[in-house]
Amino acid sequence: xxxxxxxxxxxxxxxxxxxxxxxxxxxxxxxxxxxxxxxxxxxxxxxxxxxxxxxxxxxxxxxxxxxxxxxxxxxxxxxxxxxxxxxxxxxxxxxxxxxxxxxxxxxxxxxxxxxxxxxxxxxxxxxxxxxxxxxxxxxxxxxxxxxxxxxxxxxxxxxxxxxxxxxxxxxxxxxxxxxxxxxxxxxxxxxxxxxxxxxxxxxxxxxxxxxxxxxxxxxxxxxxxxxxxxxxxxxxxxxxxxxxxxxxxxxxxxxxxxxxxxxxxxxxxxxxxxxxxxxxxxxxxxxxxxxxxxxxxxxxxxxx
Amino acid sequence: xxxxxxxxxxxxxxxxxxxxxxxxxxxxxxxxxxxxxxxxxxxxxxxxxxxxxxxxxxxxxxxxxxxxxxxxxxxxxxxxxxxxxxxxxxxxxxxxxxxxxxxxxxxxxxxxxxxxxxxxxxxxxxxxxxxxxxxxxxxxxxxxxxxxxxxxxxxxxxxxxxxxxxxxxxxxxxxxxxxxxxxxxxxxxxxxxxxxxxxxxxxxxxxxxxxxxxxxxxxxxxxxxxxxxxxxxxxxxxxxxxxxxxxxxxxxxxxxxxxxxxxxxxxxxxxxxxxxxxxxxxxxxxxxxxxxxxxxxxxxxxxxxxxxxxxxxxxxx
Numbered sequence: 001x002x003x004x005x006x007x008x009x010x011x012x013x014x015x016x017x018x019x020x021x022x023x024x025x026x027x028x029x030x031x032x033x034x035x036x037x038x039x040x041x042x043x044x045x046x047x048x049x050x051x052x053x054x055x056x057x058x059x060x061x062x063x064x065x066x067x068x069x070x071x072x073x074x075x076x077x078x079x080x081x082x083x084x085x086x087x088x089x090x091x092x093x094x095x096x097x098x099x100x101x102x103x104x105x106x107x108x109x110x111x112x113x114x115x116x117x118x119x120x121x122x123x124x125x126x127x128x129x130x131x132x133x134x135x136x137x138x139x140x141x142x143x144x145x146x147x148x149x150x151x152x153x154x155x156x157x158x159x160x161x162x163x164x165x166x167x168x169x170x171x172x173x174x175x176x177x178x179x180x181x182x183x184x185x186x187x188x189x190x191x192x193x194x195x196x197x198x199x200x201x202x203x204x205x206x207x208x209x210x211x212x213x214x215x216x217x218x219x220x221x222x223x224x225x226x227x228x229x230x231x232x233x234x235x236x237x238x239x240x241x242x243x244x245x246x247x248x249x250x251x252x253x254x255x256x257x258x259x260x261x262x263x264x265x266x267x268x269x270x271x272x273x274x275x276x277x278x279x280x281x282x283x284x285x286x287x288x289x290x291x292x293x294x295x296x297x298x299x300x301x302x303x304x
Numbered sequence: 305x306x307x308x309x310x311x312x313x314x315x316x317x318x319x320x321x322x323x324x325x326x327x328x329x330x331x332x333x334x335x336x337x338x339x340x341x342x343x344x345x346x347x348x349x350x351x352x353x354x355x356x357x358x359x360x361x362x363x364x365x366x367x368x369x370x371x372x373x374x375x376x377x378x379x380x381x382x383x384x385x386x387x388x389x390x391x392x393x394x395x396x397x398x399x400x401x402x403x404x405x406x407x408x409x410x411x412x413x414x415x416x417x418x419x420x421x422x423x424x425x426x427x428x429x430x431x432x433x434x435x436x437x438x439x440x441x442x443x444x445x446x447x448x449x450x451x452x453x454x455x456x457x458x459x460x461x462x463x464x465x466x467x468x469x470x471x472x473x474x475x476x477x478x479x480x481x482x483x484x485x486x487x488x489x490x491x492x493x494x495x496x497x498x499x500x501x502x503x504x505x506x507x508x509x510x511x512x513x514x515x516x517x518x519x520x521x522x523x524x525x526x527x528x529x530x531x532x533x534x535x536x537x538x539x540x541x542x543x544x545x546x547x548x549x550x551x552x553x554x555x556x557x558x559x560x561x562x563x564x565x566x567x568x569x570x571x572x573x574x575x576x577x578x579x580x581x582x583x584x585x586x587x588x589x590x591x592x593x594x595x596x597x598x599x600x601x602x603x604x605x606x607x608x609x610x611x612x613x614x615x616x617x618x619x620x621x
Contacts, residue, residue: 145319145322146319146322146323146326147326149319149322149323149597149600149601149604150323150326150559150593150597150600151555151556151558151559151560151596151597151600152556152559152560153556153559153560153562153563154559154560154562154593154596154597154600157562157577157581158327158330158589158593159330159333161330161577161580161581161589162330162331162333162334162586162589163333163334163335164334164335164584234444234445235444238445238446238447238448241447242447242449242563245449245563245566246562246563246566246578246581247581247582248581258447261447261449261450261453265453265567268453268456268457268461269461272457272461272462275453275457276450276453276454276457278450279447279449279450279451279453279454280450282447282450283445283446283447283450286445286446286447287441287442287445287446289445290441290444290445291441294441
């Protein structure tokens, strides 16, 4: 990846100099990425939906019409619009909209945290493995092979199942699923960069390993690793809600989309539409993250 | 190439051992003394000690692992805490049921994925491509356990066309490929098939699109070859990659069917895992995971070997 591909004509450069005073500056790589991203309608729509959802769940305490934990025996499983409940009530008479809003907090947290943890740990290990090579690479990569030998859902269920239900256990098990995947990507990208000529020249000109990593390797590998991590968020959201759906993530009465889907399963005969709502939220979030990640990937791909 | 094959087969051995080690450790990462997973908490101390000795839990961990590995190699996966039956006797019919579900779902997903991906790759940038890509993105983004519930509402509750749960009149152990049984398989299999459908569509679209842009296809087109025959050349080139992705997908479905099996009460390994988790039946959990993981290792090996055999360009040293 060359990083900067935009070339300026002399006239444009002249204009730029005038516009920015004495500073001559190429439009940076990231400016180009943002520009390409803003032209991608589908991605912008998805990012807007995600932003709206994020605002709604962050300000859940302001937006929610009711207390999400207030149960009512006489108002169980009421249809949307009943007695001021915009989306009806759940199997314990709690306001559906409020629970979906508060549930989003936990679902987003459970979906994104493992990816962030894996990005940090997997990224560091992968770059180390790729940059140092040799036996360090061997040790790290052979260990990831072992985790790769499990289908990912199975590995998460196995570790969560053995550790028992709970938010931290779910996050731990999912991180263990994603860390090896990020290590592999980080290692591949770093190995590719390490063998490039300019790294060789830097070394020949006496740059220390730390400098080479900081100045020449990291700026070129972080982008691809980050894009790969964003593509994992969609999977992570589905998996996190799935663990809760199995009773392995959050515990009742907490509001979380996967868990809500599970407890509403009994209502599919009486209030089918109501029982579908938490799943719609998971689907919406997951598909938007997926499309946004694809958009980011092609915006960052300078070749296209 | 022969050296690569031998190395690949040999490499499966340490991987299998490491996978077994992870499964073995599941008991030990479970909170509390592993003995608590075997005897009820109110058992007298003498009994606890005796069982500890019987299970070899008083020996150091590496020795325990060796003993456990020996037992497993003899086909003894221990006893279920909940039922007292041997884990293997529950696991065998369950594995067969999951295999039926996963293979059927894979076939549906592969056929749809090949058609959609092939069309999308051939007609890149057209509306056909956009529709196929939308299906693919939806397939990989949909929470399939939720899709299962939607299927039940549509086809079982509203239309009453297909049964919503179980695996047919005979229960878990009695399966036959007749309508009385197959009607139970349709909804879970279709639900599970959306994942491979999405992934295969993406893969095939990418591979076909890439091949269509290569020089040899232009040459074939230039010398006047019929589109039908060009298509055969493209298929030949796309097959190894597509097959390897499909093989892995089958493995992922075997391990990932737990959610769908829970929704449809399908009596497979996922259902077994679910009850193992709820009853904290660690030997059952351990045995099921081990069998599924080793199946995945074997599948990985087969996929690699088949891909190497099919694609002469892969000459790994």
